Amino acid sequence: MGTHGKITVTPYADGGKTRLYGEGKTWRTAEGVQVPMKQITWIARCRFRDNDGRTRPVEAWDSTSTGANQSLQTALAARKRTASDTITADTRLEVLADYWLRTKVDASGRAVGTRQTxxxxxxxxxxxxxxxxxxxxxxxxxxxxxxxxEVAKHPANARIALTCLKGMLDVAVREDAISVNPARSVSPVPATVSKDVRALDVAGVVELRRTLADDANAVARDLPDLVDIMLATGCRIGEALALRWSDVDLGEHIVYLTGTVVRENGVGLFRQDTTKGRKPRGYLVPKFAMAMLERRARQVPPGPLDLVFPSAREGLREGSTVEKQWRKFREQHPQWSWITPHTFRKSVGTAVGRGADIAAAAKQLGHTSSAITEKYYVARPDVGPDQREILEQFGA
Structure with missing residues (x-):
């Protein structure tokens, strides 16, 4: 399957109705009538075995012999690609992987970052x-x-690789190439041991905000305001950069997170109109953040994209650019060397988790499971007061 027979290129007159005979630049009908070259149509033909096992004629037309041949070759290449999509037990895994990426991943509704990963x-x-x-x-x-x-070398990538294997081999099962998916019997890759969650406490946040406000370079790069919106909502950096004035209700003190900024290969930087959790989230924000937003509403032109935090050219800012700017801030202030933009999300989760409960923290961060919030976003509580002398009575 996916192969073709000998290609023949034949001249015709009358729009492909009358077969011509001759050579070079001299072509005549069967009755001997000569036909000018500009009135000749060339038809390239061959037979092709399709992916259903049946052999069919394929043809392409052009005003020149070479053009007809090239057109047919192009059509055959496309037809071979279709035939190669048939998956059998003899198909190599790399072919299945290409098919899976094209038809099941790229064409899916997954987030851009997931597809690219x-x-x-x-x-x-x-x-x-x-x-x-x-x-x-x-x-x-x-x-x-x-x-x-792979686990021994890079466990995080090994987990995703096993997920990809399961996905592509599921396709092979559905195509009847194999009866069961062997990847689903492979031992699960253990989750990487997560480090203890490190978050800023209230005193740390106050000190950091003061340092940011006193740093002229940080102010010029909008870092203090970006930090404030992340501290006020717990949003991700991409969600903060995608915030539009149409998503801000200054009267009701509500900020709606409706999208994120992403970069896609072959497309570039754009605003994705869904967040990672796929659902818009609305937040009642504290006074310090509302004061910042009211000030920006007066000072920052909305621009063509209506962005709260636009670039210098009134376009989208990229998360990696902000992270680079943040690294420069840390170089000037080594006491904050451990802080990343994601630390503010953890700080919000920790503050809400301790002040309210884990369920409230999960809802604040947009998590579907409070277990994720507790494991990755809430720092362990501080050690309580020493009450051992009192409690020792229980052991008498």
């Missing part, structure tokens, strides 16, 4: 590692050994 991990790890295996050779033991090797 799946493509990167598949192309940089899965294909070089096991792409040469045929599907019938993808035994659990082979995949288990490869995943174990």
């Amino acid at each position: 799946y493509r990167y991990i598949t192309e940089q790890y899965v294909i070089p590692g096991v792409g040469g295996l045929r599907l019938r050779e993808c035994a659990v033991s082979r995949l288990e050994a490869w995943v174990a090797g």
Whole structure:
């Protein structure tokens, strides 16, 4: 399947109705009538075996013999690509990976970052590692050994690689190329041991905000205001940079997070009109943040994109640019060397988790599970007062 027979290129007159005979620049009908070259239509033909096993004629027309041949070659290349989408037990994993990326990942409703991560991990790890295996050779033991090797080198990527393997081999099962998905029997990759959550306490936030306000370079780069909106909502840096004035209700003191700033390969920087959690979130913001927003409403022109935090050219700002600016701030103030933009989200989660409860913190951060909030976003509480002398009575 996916192959073609010999290509023939034949001249015709009358729009492809009358077959011509001759050579060079002299062509005549069967009755001997000569036809001018500009009135000739060339038709390239061959037979092609499609992915259903049936052989069919394929043709392409042009005003020149070379053009007809090239047009047919282009049509055959596209037809071969379609035929290669048929997955069998002899299909190599790298072919299945390409098919999965094109038809199941790129065409899905997944977030841009997720699609790009799946493509990167598949192309940089899965294909070089096991792409040469045929599907019938993808035994659990082979995949288990490869995943174990990846875990030893880079466990975070190994977890995603196993997820990609499961996804693409699910396609092979649905195509009846294999009966079961071997990747689903591979031992799960253990979650990387997370470091203790480190967040700013109230005193730390007050001191950091004061340092930012006194730093002329930080003020020029809008860092104090960006930090304030993150501290007031717990939003991610991309969500803060995507904030529009139409999402801010100054009268009701509400900020709505409705999108994020992302960069997609081949597309560039743009505002994605959904957040990571896919649902818009509204927040009643504290007075210090409202004062900042009211000031910016007076001082910062809305610009064509209606952004609260536009770039110097009134366009979108990129998260990586802000992170670079933040690193320069930390170089000038080494006492804040451990702080990243994501620290403010953890600080919000910790403050709400301690002041209210974990469920409230999860809702504030837009998490669907409070377990995620507790594990990754709330710092362990400080050690309480020493009451051992009193409690020792229980052991008498």
